Amino acid sequence: MNIPNYLAENDIKPSYQRIRIFEYLYHEMNHPTVDLIYKTLAPEIPTLSKTTVYNTLKLFVDKGITSTVTIENNEVRYDAIVTHHGHFKCNVCGIIVDIPLNFNQLNLNELKDVTIEQTQVHLIGKCNKCLTI
Amino acid sequence: MNIPNYLAENDIKPSYQRIRIFEYLYHEMNHPTVDLIYKTLAPEIPTLSKTTVYNTLKLFVDKGITSTVTIENNEVRYDAIVTHHGHFKCNVCGIIVDIPLNFNQLNLNELKDVTIEQTQVHLIGKCNKCLTI
DNA sequence: TAGTAAATTTGTAATCATTACAATTTTATA
DNA sequence: TATAAAATTGTAATGATTACAAATTTACTA
Ligand SMILES: [Mn+2]
Ligand SMILES: [Mn+2]
Ligand SMILES: [Zn+2]
Ligand SMILES: [Zn+2]
Helix, strand or coil, X not given: CCHHHHHHHCCCCCCHHHXXXXXXXXXXXXXXXXXXXXXXXXXXXXXXXXXXXXXXXHHHHHHCCCEEECCCCCCCXXXXXXXXXXXXXXXXXXXXXXXXXCHHHCCCHHHCCCEEEEEEEEEEEECHHHHHC | CCHHHHHXXXXXXXXXXXXXXXXXXXXXXXXXXXXXXXXXXXXXCCCCCHHHHHHHHHHHHXXXXXXXECCCCCCCEEECCXXXXXXXXXXXXXXXXXXXCCHHHCCXXXXXXXXXXXXXXXXXXXXXXXXXX
């Protein structure tokens, strides 16, 4: 994955900030909040503004290379994976992990006559690590 | 459904405000925001405070007679139905409708060794009414 | 290469939902 | 009725997000 190329292919000029932010999303795969991205990158990019993080993520979402995950209010999280998948969140340590999902398994006969553009499946509980402590 | 009794059975003293707020949730079934509940009831309960709406909904959630629905950030919605079900939201008119779901249909072999306490399934798209306009 | 326009980044102020908290009012109890 | 406990209220504080204008960087042209 060449990130500057990937951004350019998706109609995004690969500025330094954009490259670093997407690089973080793509390599960490940790569903970070804006604040975590900012706090992580700010020491390495001293001029970085939190507004740039917001602007950049909005751009990524608009261009379709980033998705948002809203499990609980007051924290939007971002994800470099944009294909359909679900999420499990541990309510002890807060980790969010991806879940492959077969959406055909959802029996949605109730929903004829509607178009479905987005599907969010969020499971919340305790992860193995937190259960065995 | 006798709402004062239902509140009392769930260890909630049935004050006038609590009765009116639960009555609204239960009869409208419209997954309202705090603001909608407040704006609807305030004309009929002139002394009502928005803080009371927040406090009351928090109490209902703690006591297990109300659930929250967070599909998009910056709007928590409330639901008098606490049994497992999913939601469809129309991104044109904003209506949120319940979807019966068989959660066994989700193939979650990836998730052994975790406990699942809560499941959220949110579908977003266009409802029939908005498609045919 | 210098000059200019466009795009991007930045910092600050504004907004909006929610929470904190103390004062007031209502309810329960002696 | 007097007193304590519970519930409600209004205001201030918080925190995430957005608006916006200034500053900086980049792209393009003469
Ligand atoms: Mn993910
Ligand atoms: Mn519902
Ligand atoms: Zn955990
Ligand atoms: Zn609609």
